[in-house]
Each structure stands twice: as C-alpha cells, then as structure tokens.
Amino acid sequence: MAAPTINRRNAGSADEQPATQTITLAKGLNAGLRAAMERDPKVIVMGEDVGKLGGVFRITDGLQKDFGEQRVLDTPLAESGIIGTAIGLALRGFRPVCEIQFDGFVFPGFDQIVSQLAKMHYRSQGKLKVPVVVRVPYGGGIGAVEHHSESPESYFAHTAGLKVVSCANAVDAYWMIQQAIASDDPIMFFEPKRRYWEKAELDPTAEPEPLFTSRVVRPGSTATLVTYGPMVKTTLEAAIAAEDDGHSLEVIDLRSLSPMDLGPVFESVRRTGHLVLVSEAAPESSLTAEVAARVQQECFYSLEAPVLRVTGFDTPYPPSKCEEEFLPDLDRILDAVDRSLAY
C-alpha cells in the first residue's frame, strides 16, 4: 500500500525515510488518486463500477470504502451522463475524476467532452473553470472483444480546449494523475491498460517533472524513436535489441499528447537525422501525423530520411486473435529504423 508513505509526505516529513516502493502502474494510479483525494476534499471519483468493485481494473480499489459514497460515485450507466454531470459538479467547485470503463465507451460522452468540457473556459473567457479529469484505459493487446482495445487519443488531441496526457509507467502514473487532478484545465488521461501490471520503483518523495513535458527515456544517437503510452515499453525493447546491430536508438516518451512538448524531439532529430514514430492507433489524420508534420517543418534540413510511422492500420481494431499482427512490435519498429537508415 502506497497510502502510508503518501500520508507521510503529506505530513511534510518526507525526508525521514525516503524508501522507494515497487508498484504496478495500476497501483500507481490508485495511490495517486488516493493522495489527491486526501489532499483535497473536493476531489471526487465517478464512473461505472468504481465503488464496491473498485473499477473493472481495480484502479479505484478501496477508495469508496475509505472516502464514502459521496466521494466515490457508482453512477448510472451512461457516459454522456458521467461527463455532463461531472461538468456541473466542477462548476460547483468539485474536481471530478471520471472513469470511462474502456476506450470504446468514451464516444457516448463525446458530445459533452467536445461541446461543453473543452469549450467552457473559452466560452466564459476564464470565468468558468472545469477541472475534470477523464480517465480512459486504452489500447489493445489484452485479448478482448470489440470496443475494448481502441486508441481514440487523436480525437481529443484534435479538440482545442482539452489537454491530453498518457502515462507509460507506474511512476508517471502516480504523479501524472495527481498533476492532472491539480490542473484547472480539463484533461483526458489515457491509461495503457495492457501495462497496468507492469512494475516500477516509486520514490514518493521525489519531485515529479511537469505534466506537459515529453521525456527522453533512453538516450541514443543513431535514430530517434518517439512514442507514448503502451508502446513505450515495446519501443524500449526495440531499442535494446538494436544495440546488437550497433544502433544506438534514442527513445522519447511524449507523455503529453496535447499540447505536445516537441522541443526534445526536434533536438534529437537534429542530432540523429532519423525519426520513427510508434503508436497503436490508426495512422490516418492522427497525432503521429501531427508529429511528422511538425518535425518535417522544424527539422527540414536535419532529416536524412522521411519521418516513418509504425502504427496500427486504417481498419477497425481486428478480432483479438489478429491483434499481435495489428499492433506494432519490436520487429516492425526495427524494420522501420532500418528503412530510415537505409534511405
């Protein structure tokens, strides 16, 4: 349980025993939510099955028991209702954290997100803040039925007024969810569900990086790989494998999908001259297209090859027996690196 440590930190005595803990990404989110709820009584959690069950992925496990039914709400089954009432609660001074059960079920709430959540601050010229966090477990690779493996992040990145982030590991999960909740802007928070059980060392006394920043997760010099969310792990594995071929691949985790912090990407590409983007999502008119468009503009003379993308395909997510082929893997990433280097 991360809770005691976070309590200690809250009590201001963090430097006593800065013991790190091994936690899963799921636990990082759970502990982060708990810390946010302890810190601010206005933080509430709402969604389908987030109460007694603790959510189908147990991300909200134990929260209703400890914070009560008025701070952890098992809502009626309707996503527009979840987002729409969260907005009203935010207008009333609450800081709702909504759980969308699976990626494919965010769409009934799309109208409230695009028409109200994203536009309220601009419409009111800052008079109305709607600090709502919408948590969306996303991506494939878990052998699920239709609508449970999608990557809808680009819809939201294309929506002005929203901020969009995605964590890729337990430590970021712990910090980023707290930072998102603390932000006064509406934030779409994408969680790489196939990585929920990946572990990392958390030092809860450390100082987290700012939320809307990308991060070089592995330095390198031969080529640059940019990715986010569930594909960070895969991409890092590819980079490690490429060492055998003598390639030193730099891997950047975008973390913030909108706004994107592309400074480190430009800097890297200017050094390497080669860029491969990795994402599970269908490529067409997506955020990897945006990265490509921006990089070719900013690093025109540095690029020694076109920006390449390794992604899902422009098809609906296939039956799960095909997903291993649909999803980018180590081989496809390295193939793209080879093509880039050979260009």
Add this chain to the structure above:
Amino acid sequence: MAAPTINRRNAGSADEQPATQTITLAKGLNAGLRAAMERDPKVIVMGEDVGKLGGVFRITDGLQKDFGEQRVLDTPLAESGIIGTAIGLALRGFRPVCEIQFDGFVFPGFDQIVSQLAKMHYRSQGKLKVPVVVRVPYGGGIGAVEHHSESPESYFAHTAGLKVVSCANAVDAYWMIQQAIASDDPIMFFEPKRRYWEKAELDPTAEPEPLFTSRVVRPGSTATLVTYGPMVKTTLEAAIAAEDDGHSLEVIDLRSLSPMDLGPVFESVRRTGHLVLVSEAAPESSLTAEVAARVQQECFYSLEAPVLRVTGFDTPYPPSKCEEEFLPDLDRILDAVDRSLAY
C-alpha cells in the same frame, strides 16, 4: 429547377439538348438528392426540419412535398437517434441520407457513427451493408453563433470504416451527393455552408469523375496548394492574385478526405517542390497533418521547403466578429507561399 433535366437524363434521352444550367451549390445538392430519390425508391431523407421547411438551408426544399412524409422524415430532435435509426433502416434495405443541421451538432451522433456505422461492415465481414450518407454543413464565415461554424471532418477521416468527402462547387455537389448515395459504404458528406450560394454551370449530361478522387482545379508550376471544401474558392483566388507576382500556383481540391487520393498531389509536388495546405480546421492532429506526413514521406527528395499549413488555430472557433482573422484568407495563403518559396 434542375429536376426536368435530370428526368430527361433518367429517361435516357440526354443527348437531345445538353443545355447547361447555372445553379448554386445548394441547388446542386437539392437537384442531386431529387435525382437520387427518383432513381431509387429506397433513398430516404431524414433529419431535423428537412420536411416542410426544406432544412434550415433549404437543401431538401420541395422533397417532402413531392416524395411524401415517408421518404422525407422530420425526425425527433436527437442526432444519435437520427444516425442510429438510419443504420437500422439501412439494414432493412433503405438508403438513408441524414441531415445534421450544423457541424457542431454531429457530436451527439458521434457514438453511433464511430461504433456502429463505421464498424458494421467490418464486424459482419461484409454481410451487413449500411449505405448511409450523413450530410454535414460545415465551416465558418457566416457570422453565426457558437457551434455553427466548426470543421469536424478530421474526426471522421481518423475513423476507419467511414469514407469522407467534401464538395466545393455546385457541379461537384450535384454529382457527389448522387455518387455518395449510390455507394454501399457509409459516407460523411461535408458541405461548405458558406459556399451554398456560389454558382456554377452544370451540364447534367456530362460524365462525373469518380467520387474518391482529388482534382487539379488550376494547373501551375511554382508551388502546389492543396485544399478542400470552403477553402477551394479562397485558394483559387489566392492563386489568381499570385499571378501578379509571377507565381504560377497549382491548386488541388482533395474532394475525398478519406481515403485521400494523393497521387495528383505527389505528382504536383515532384514538379513544384513546394506545398502549402489550406484548411479552416484546427491543425493539431488533423487531416492536413496527414497530408503533410504522407507528402514528406513520398516526395522527400522533391521538397525544396517544408510542407506548410495555413489553417484555423488550435482554439475553439472564436466569436464570429473574429472569424475573418481566424479563417485562412488570400493574404495568409500567399504569405505561406512566399515563406515556402523563400525557404
């Protein structure tokens, strides 16, 4: 009235008097809808106020009078309902043409579009066809209140299973709506509302180009401009103005936004070395990003400057008194051309 001519065409005696007519884009759509309804009794029109009123833009003017209330349906006021029942009607063998009253009101229907309309064919492995056309008047420049000037086309271009087209002139309007209705795939049909009253010469006996093709609307050699929908007119005006500076600008109208027919764009860029994209939409993770990403990949060695984009901004659509500044205009387009040429 285009109707008699279309009747004549239907009667197979088109070569008698191939008189062209001057019609508006709105009339082109109206005549195209009428022709499709005459041709196929399964074609029905449905939406808010499409009956007696003929739609707020009068695109369906007169259709209910002539085809009856069972083929032109004034539906209850709910967009998910419109799309969702259209899908059911399509499964029953109808070919529904849905009208969404304004761009900003497509979002309540987003879930049915993304989860059912786009996926039904794939899900059923072709057993179920859903030939639904969703007409969306879109874009700004008409001095309207919030939600009436948006450019949501990229959301749909990013959605596998949908096809997305946009007409830019009366002649295309007339043909493309008929081709869209004839297609067995679900099609998002974007209509540039600020151009509804622009006129063109229609020869209803001519052979239309295939639906999913782009078209060079003005040949040139100095630089390539790619655009679609409402910005085609603006971009053409820019190209004409650029003649004075001695610039010969090639203008390509994408027409099909998904799938995109980029062959002519690649070919053009290989000749000119310069590409400027023009769109009203917010640029981030949009379809102009996709064009840029594809062109830098396909024409890497031909590009003499980065692909530049002239677009709306990554903000919600502003109050209409600001829209002239928000929307790309001739000056901004030519400024980008200059920047490209000076790169």
Add this chain to the structure above:
Amino acid sequence: MSSPDSPPPQSEASHEGAPTATAAKPTAEQVIAGLRATSEGGEDLVQLLTPEGERVQHPDFDIDVSAEDLRGLYRDMVLIRRADREANALQRQGQLGIWVPLLGQEAAQIGAGRAMRPQDMAFPSYREHGVAWCCGVDPTELLGIFRGTDHGSWDPRETNFHLYTIVIGNQCLNAAGYAMGQRFDGKVGDSDGEATIVFFGDGATSQGDVHEGMVWAAVYDAPLVFYCQNNQWAISEPLERQTRVPLYQRARGYGFPGIRVDGNDVLACLAVTRWALDECRTGNGPVLIEAFTYRMDAHTTSDDPTRYRLADELEAWKLKDPIERVRVHLVREGMADQGFFDAIQAEANELAVRFRDYCVNMPNPGLERIFEKVYAEESPQVAAQRDQFFAYHASFADGGDH
C-alpha cells in the same frame, strides 16, 4: 392588445397576407396513440389567471400575490418583451447576426425566474432572456452572443445564471451535476436550502442528455427542477414529432412529479415553480414542469414560419397573450391606474434606447480574443500560434505588401 404599455406582440412576427402553409396535423394513428389535449393543455393544466384576466383558484398550487408583486411581474414581462422586440429590430437593421425571440414566453420565463431565491441556480437554453432578467443579467449582456462579439459576457457565478447552452439538451446534465453538488455540499434539506432549475424546449425532450439528466437527478435525489417550455414547435417541427403524450407525463417513468402549467399565466408559473423549487431545496427533488406556451414569433430571425404553420394558429394564441391578461386583471381589480401603465411604458422606452445604444456601440473584439483563455494554464502551442499570427499581422503594419 392595443394597450399602450405593452407593445403589440406581433410587430415583427406578423404574417398577415403572407402565404400560409398547411397546418401540421397529427395522423389518425397518432391521435389514437395518445396525443391528447395539446391545443388546450388538457385537464391537468394548472391555471391561476385565465386569458380573460380572471383569477381562479387551484386546489394544489395557489399563492398569495400582492398587488405590488403583480405589478412587478407585469413590469418584468413588458420590459423584457420590449428588449426582445428591440433586439429583433436590431437584427433586421444588421446590428445583430441573429436573434432568438422570446415573444409569447414572457410569463413562462418571468414566472419561473421570479420563483427563484437568491441561492438558486439557473441553467438556461438560449431563449431564456426573461429568466436572465430575473437573475439580474442586464439584457445588454445577452447581445454579444448575437452580435458575435462574445459567447455571453455575464458572470454566471455572480448572477447564478449559467451561460446560454446551444447544443440542445447538454445543459440538463450540467445542471444535474450542479444540483448534485448542492446536495453534496449539504445545502439541501430545509426551507433555506438551495435548488437548481434547468430550462429546455419541447424538442429537447427527445435528446439523450435530457433523459440522462432525469435519470441522474432521480437517482441522486438532486434538487433540480426540469423546466420544459413547450412552445409547441422545435423550429418547424410540431410537438407530435417528439411525443405521443403530453410531456409532463415523462416524469412518471422516472418516479418524480410532472406538472403541466399554463405557460402564459405568470401566476401559475410562479406558483408551480416556487413549489417545485421548495420541494427540491427541502430534499424532495427532482420535479418536472411543462410550461404550456407558444412561440409567437419565428424560431430565430433566420427562420420563416410561414413555410410550416398557419397564421390562424398564431391568432388563436394571441388571445392567450401572457401580458394582456395581467393588464386586464390589474385594471379590473383596481391594482393599477393609467399612471402606472404610463410609467412602465416610459421605462420600457428608456430600456429600449439604452439597449439599442449599447448594441450599436459595442466594440469588436480584438485579434487577441481568438487566442485568449483557451486554457486556464496557457498552452505553449496556442501561444506560439498567437505570437506567429501577431508577428504576421505586424508585418502588414510594417509595410508588408500582400
């Protein structure tokens, strides 16, 4: 109708001589299926003041209203109608891009608005100029939306009047959430409690969001009054395109009360809404109210109702004018003399002048408005686009020559 104090209600909306469309008629089946009483409101209609200005009693919803209160309600209605007509005229003169008239719905809105207590919150649709008035939002603050200079300039936190919501139905969920918050804050449960009221139209009832709002409000016992102004039309679509049965009956399916009130009777609207808000503040919410009224003008200034409805429908409703019946009642009961009516008339004239003046002098927003307040914490991306755009603009000033 020619009383000098209330401007003739059809000055802008008169369609005499215009070609009339066929009246919208329900099919036989639909009538059989249950469409009842939509022309008169039916047996269940709560009324306290008849169209002829006669005060009648109601067993459940009666109120004491002083002469002063009544004169106040009259004043509210006359003034907001005057502002409404002025705005319509301003649109015709090119000063507004569009206007959404409230003509005919003054009683429904003033009755509801005056039922609110200072601690209550309102979520309007886009036609609630009368409710805005009651919440202390000056009519001039509405103008920016329709002139295109802003999306509503009043402060919803200070006025307890949320911004206009244009996407049909959305506000019902936002209001339900707000009302849940009132409950979570411990502000519900006694006669000094808080409540929320949300406004929407007959057409809106078909939207999923309105349904979900009712589901949420019921499940969370939210102190929320659903106030449906059934003005018989959703643009060109008559009520029977949305429902077979009277809309107030919708509440039955959710397990809370639904009441139909004569929406042209300001007293009945006041009484029923006050009761409903009190039910909510004491913890017995939610409640649905259907205010049975009529859109006497076009849907908006862009609309042409002659295409879809008969002029005689309008004529019939003119006889039920919400203002006229109060005027008659005030006169008949000796509650107001000519001096009063003259004073209100003068006040309306002043309001109209000030309103017009304000409108024609509204400054255009600057360029920077495009980029301002997209986020609470500025996005570097938007900032970069702004800076680039400003630099580009500056280049013209510096003699750029496109």
Add this chain to the structure above:
Amino acid sequence: MSSPDSPPPQSEASHEGAPTATAAKPTAEQVIAGLRATSEGGEDLVQLLTPEGERVQHPDFDIDVSAEDLRGLYRDMVLIRRADREANALQRQGQLGIWVPLLGQEAAQIGAGRAMRPQDMAFPSYREHGVAWCCGVDPTELLGIFRGTDHGSWDPRETNFHLYTIVIGNQCLNAAGYAMGQRFDGKVGDSDGEATIVFFGDGATSQGDVHEGMVWAAVYDAPLVFYCQNNQWAISEPLERQTRVPLYQRARGYGFPGIRVDGNDVLACLAVTRWALDECRTGNGPVLIEAFTYRMDAHTTSDDPTRYRLADELEAWKLKDPIERVRVHLVREGMADQGFFDAIQAEANELAVRFRDYCVNMPNPGLERIFEKVYAEESPQVAAQRDQFFAYHASFADGGDH
C-alpha cells in the same frame, strides 16, 4: 436443483466460503422516493408458472401451451444452459478469452425467442445466447466473438438475429430504425405482419440511446418490442443506481404499454412477448417488457461478484430457478417421464461435446482478416497498407533477419 437434466446452475458461480460483500441497500430516501417491490417484482408481475411449478392464471396474458410445447421450452432452456456452462468452462481452460453467462436468464430469453415468428427480427445485446438459439443460430457461431476469431459469424439476414452489440444501448436505435423500415415497407397492420424485438439490460435503460429509441418508436408507431432483462445488476451496480421506480413504468412517459413479467417464468415470458409482438405486427407498437430476472453467475468470466453482492441473494434466487419449475410442472402434470429427461440430458451432453470440439478446433484467422471488408468498395489506402504489410511479412519467409 439436482435434477440430472439441468446441470447445477452454480457449478461455476458458487461462492460459498468466499468472503461476502455487504449487500447493496438503497438509502432510506430512495426507498421513500419510490423504489418498490424490486425484490419480488411487485403486484404487477405477470406470472403463469410459480417457482413451485404450479400453473396459475392471469386475466390478460394467458396462453394455451401443449405438453409438447412445454417440453420444447424445457429442452431449449436445458440445452442453452448446458452450452453456457460449457462456454464458461472453456473460458476457465483458456479456450475463450471471456464468456458472458446467461445463467438464470434462460426463461426470459427462451420465452421471448420462442414468441418470435419467422418474419420477426431480433436485435440482441451481448448476453442473448438463448434468443440466438431460438433464431436458429447455432451456439458454436457465438464462440468466435469470445475466442477472438471474429465478431460473430452468423448471418443476421438469414437468421433474423442481428449481431451482438456491445456498446450499451446502441442497438435500441438500430432496432427502432429497422422496425420503422418494416412499417415503411407496408409489412405492419395485420396478424401476419412483421415486428422487431430489441434486448437490453437494466443498466442500459440509463443510456440516451435507449431513450431516443423509445422516442422514435413511439413517434413512428414502430412495431418494436423493447425487451429489458432486468437481472438486478449492471456489473457491480444494483438496480437502484439506475432508477427509483420499476423499469416497466418508463413506458408511461412515452405513451405506450409497459409490462413487467416474471423473467424466470418461461410461460409468462412467452405469453407476454407473443402478445407484444402481435400488438406490434398489427400496428399497435411499441411495447416495453421488463423481464424481472436475476444474473445468477458473474457479469462475465472476468468479474468477481463476491466483491459486491451477498451470497444469500443468489440463494434466494436459486429457489426461483427458471428450469426447475418447468421440470417440476412437467413431472407433476405427467407431461414428461424419466425417458424424456434422460433424452434431453443425452442431447445436452452431445451438444456440449460438439460445442467444445468446435471451440478447441477453431482456426485462427489469417493476417488478411485485419484488412478484409473494411469497406464494401475497397479503399486504396487500406489496400496499400495490406500490401506493404504482406510484403514485410514475406520478407521474413524470404529470410529477413530481425
């Protein structure tokens, strides 16, 4: 419960000894607000066969069922339960990624399914294995969805059973449109007419799409039966998270009949659904049916109900088992002998073997499945991605060395 012909219903779902959660209890206010009779179904519950297997009469919904019919219904329920249990076991053994059990809802589904006529159309949710059975969809055709090889391999046009819809509520609108089409096609209006039935759960009733489906169906007099299986739970959420009042009452707000039927009574479900479909085919639709039943197993094989509901709730419902009461009735009335039960048991065993056999031998789809049938008319973009991907794959075969 130990009858040899129906496998013990809790074989997979038994939680004895597991820690029990606190039973979900409505708050006092919610009870007061109107949540009534959800434990027993209330006065309005239509029942023709008691849990004890006694045949009772109902004034409005009685039917003649021959002994053969009854044996058929029994057989249907036993077989589909057997397939369901087998699928659950297959999931536990890693042969399926997930399974959605129908355990406990056999009567609700077989009653409704057997009420359909060949010309009728069904739109299921994702749990309607029993309805699929009645429509002639072989249980093996359901497996691909849960094994991840396809999204449903049956042909909805041939079986009149639409594909499973996973996004809660979506199918209600699709069904409403289909039913409108039946009407537009002139297939509604006499006793040979067509009708549609759409299935959804108690949780689904909160979704906007279900509401809009009811609005559309009412406005277009669509021949549509809304069949809500209220199994008391939406995953971990008990009914009171969705409504204050019984769900069948929802229909009142739309102006069509709403009927609550004992969902564990196959005769009542058959009678009421047959009546409702007949109402629809003759032009008196729509109709809402709430089948009051219980989800006796977990929500899916991924779910753990011990976290949110008490074991004694399940025990209480076991006494109302849908199959057992028919068995008792058949025996008591002398309508079936041991030979019959043995034969059904043997048939169930055969089905289970065939089902399992089919499952474990299902081929994986090839690579090409990813790219196939995205569109009716192929997209060059998808084709290009496919060709590239195939070429890439071929490069491995050719000795590519990643």
